Amino acid sequence: MGGIGIGDLVADLHSMASQLEIEVVDADVTEQSSFDDLGIDSLGMIDFLIFLERKYHVKIADDQLNAIDTLGDMLAVLNQVAAVR
């Protein structure tokens, strides 16, 4: 597996946009974008995380959830668990 990139994550955000009740503008989204910046609160972030867990067949541990604030954080956690899978 070549790893999950920021482009993949933004595409996933688009897929989930209506459920997360957000509008995603590609140009504005970077690894530094926080979920807060994107108008996604902590519960919306968990909805997104559950979607990603299913899509990439990974399981992110509970104790990692509180460390995720930005898309970059999410990407790092995802790639970490995908690598050890």
Add this chain to the structure above:
Amino acid sequence: MPDAAVIDAIGHYIPAGRETNDELARVIDTSDEWIRTRTGIAARSRAAADEPTSALAATAGRAALARSMLARVDSVVVATTTPDMKCPATAPVVADALGLGEAGTFDVNSACTGFLAGLAAASGLIAAGHSASVLLIGAEKYSSIVDRHDRATAPIFADGAGAVVLRAGRPDEPGAIGQVVLGSDGALWKLTHVKSGGSKHPWQDGSDEHDPYIRMEGRATYRQATTRMVESCQLALKARSMSVEDVDFLVAHQANVRILKEVARELGIPEERAVVDLADIGNTAAASIPIALSRAWCNGTLRGGETLLLTAFGAGTSWGATVLRWPRLRMEGED
């Protein structure tokens, strides 16, 4: 021996006190909008200082008994996380307050899953022939274990009670309690817990690290709650050879509106068929399902014959679900 326990009557009691979002925002760093978007709660019910859990339970129990065809019940089961005292159980105090003499009594503690665990236990009492009738009450005074300065719990948890009278009947009649799917994952006990006052951290050990309040990991609890409620609902439907198309209403533990919407969405149940009843009362834990059922019956949403999918998730972690065909119940004074 009877085959099944059947719901004969229902009642609820919500104390008059309310703590609004604006009032909370004066105590903690939050706002009406922040709380509403995450929880769907505008105000949470607060019992008076002289209203312990037993008083809430007795008032709800009295309301249910007044509508029952039964003159009395053999057993009283109280599902609660917030008993009056560590000892004795709250159920005997409630039975005494209701004049139920020497009824068999015990409490069930499975936090927010308590009503469904209680339903399994109470229906088992009847099906196994230990009791001919049971008063089952979910009752909570969470204000007694909530830290008013904790943003993770203070906006959510509330006080109230809901009660059902169960009688012996046939498994095929409306109101019959079928299989209640129950599960738990004790490895996750830390997600929601009250540390002090039990045998692990007794008050008298003099520790400086005592914490009398309920603490909750919001993010992990939200994830576990949505996934476990969905899984248990699917198991409960499968056990009855039913699908979500057969369900008229999803009546989930009223944790917060986001969880209710997400569980409905995951199950494929339209949002309007998910009962949401917490805006003016908050999350009443083990009392939330019977309160939601009782209020839906009182306001005419439930008339009799509807197929309901009940589910809950709580501390433990614990969870459960069952399918229930709602019976036609009588109001006070009806023959």
